[in-house]
Amino acid sequence: MSDTHEPSAPKPANRRSRAVTQGDHRAPNRAMLRAVGFSDDDFQKPIVGIADGHSTITPCNSGLRGLAEAAEGSVRSAGGMPQTFGTITVSDGISMGTEGMKCSLVSREVIADSIETVVRGQSMDGVLIVGGCDKNMPGAMIAMARLDVPAVFVYGGTIKPGHLDGEDLTIVSVFEAVGGHAAGRVPLETFRDVERAACPGAGSCGGMFTANTMSSAFEAMGLSLPGSSTMSAVDAEKRDSAAASGEALLKAIDLDLTARTMMTKEAFENAIRVIMAVGGSTNAVLHLLAAARAAEVDLDLDDFERIRRDTPHFADMKPSGRYVATDLHAVGGIPLVMKMLLEAGLLHGDLPTITGRTVAENLADVPSVPPEGQDVVRPIDRALYRSGHLAILKGNLATEGAVAKTSGLKTTRISGPARVYESEEEAMEAILADAIRPGDVVVIRNEGPKGGPGMREMLAPTSAIVGRGLGDAVGLVTDGRFSGGTYGLVVGHVAPEAAVGGAIGLLEEGDRVTIDAERNLLEVELSDEELEARRAAWTPKEPRYTSGVLSKFAKLAGSAAEGAGTG
Secondary structure, eight states: OOSOOOOOOOOOOOHHHHHHHSGGGGHHHHHHHHTTTOOGGGGGSOEEEEEEOOOSSSTTTTTHHHHHHHHHHHHHHTTOEEEEEEOOOOOHHHHTTSGGGHHHHHHHHHHHHHHHHHHHHTTOSEEEEEEOSTTHHHHHHHHHHHHOSSEEEEEOOBOOOEEETTEEEOHHHHHHHHHHHHTTSSOHHHHHHHHHHSOOSSSBOSSSSHHHHHHHHHHHHTSSOTTGGGOBTTSHHHHHHHHHHHHHHHHHHHHTOOHHHHOOHHHHHHHHHHHHHHTOOTHHHHHHHHHHHHTTOOOOHHHHHHHHHTOOBOBOBTTTSSBOHHHHHHTTHHHHHHHHHHHTTOSOOSOBOTTSSBHHHHTTTSOSSOOTTOOSBOOGGGOSBSSOSEEEEEETTEEEEEEEEOTTOSOSEEEEEEEEESSHHHHHHHHHTTOOOTTOEEEEOSOSTTTTTSOOBOHHHHHHHHHTTOTTTOEEEESSBOOTTOOSEEEEEEESOGGGTOGGGGOOTTOEEEEETTTTEEEESOOHHHHHHHHHHOOOOOOSOSSHHHHHHHHHOOOGGGTOOOO
């Protein structure tokens, strides 16, 4: 990450003091607010924005309105004046594998921009953000960092698992069944049964996929209430937690406990520790980098690798493990994970949180060992892996860096011929046509932040590979992203991306590519001279979009190595 930043924008003015001191020229403002329910006394109260991501587009967000209403009521009871407004979402699961998926990462920026615009434009004293689907969390975190007002995040909650023949199902079960059915390994009726049973109701995808990973990061950083990140969307405690979040925010406003007070380098390190311990999504790397940049915190890929090396992975979570977020919640949730890390000397305990207490104070009454009779969370001395699962790779194919997910793999190294595809669709067609063989390294390029544009997730190809029984035998390299549900020897976020002349754009069919997570290496067996000759002959592709939101994103997005943000 660059050490240079634009000067911080000023925080919104405090309305309580402004209403008193700025005199009669504020009368039109007061008149407008009277029309939405303000009385004379209300002008002396803190104005609290409630950003509601409710939407029936996706089950992740379909239950948010009730949480926003609970928070609104608690803010009012605690002496604040809540003002609600909406923000957007895009369903990653529904758009996956389509052109629409290009809008997913873009939605992170739109969410951040919309929240910042309203809170800054209305000079709000604090903001409570309610979100569910994957990009809601990082969008909220980026907005909090830009605004630096008192802020709290309310996660919509996780979906409960589906069930079929005694097994838990998630949305990834459906993607993998697609590949299994295409390979003749899953009968049509079983495939249909999986699809019907996988998503039983409201809530975000149930494994330690991107939504639950990012909600865990919020909790680890002190930006949401302890225990809130793994609650089920449909359980009563979720609404109670939303109400408690409103009360906590009013106290934070009184204390002037702003977002950046909590968004320190050490807090980001805590989030990374927790994500490594629970086997979280590769997307966390991208999103935390973008949020750190917004908060003017010097976080880079090397920090992830440094923290990974001495952080044990001890929670057995899907997609590489066996359990879902509600299982983790039942045995102690993220507070248990944090307390275990704290006791091991791997967590910063003296940091402030939205409760007004430090991390260590929040965890004071939490057990430091996992409960007996369960294996969702293992003791640290019997961890699944001695070090974290999100490895940062570099080499002549990724001079800025790339991210590999290594949990659950039989091998962390593969060297084989590149099978080069210019888009996700091309690769998917080849996989389903049985054109990919054990030992191949599938390369999907021109799917990066600028080249896609939008850096699509490659869950459909990776799930199809797993469904065809090739998950441990085939590598995949892309300048796009992966879903939190992805499993396999896969490397994403390759930077520089193909669209800006990165080496991934210079590969030719049959070039020998090596992925070696043990040595943190991603390389192609070509000399520097050959790569330079190919680069000299390379010409950029014409932009796929020349107007609208995707065109804007392509022009503004930075490198994946810095979070692919737009500023």
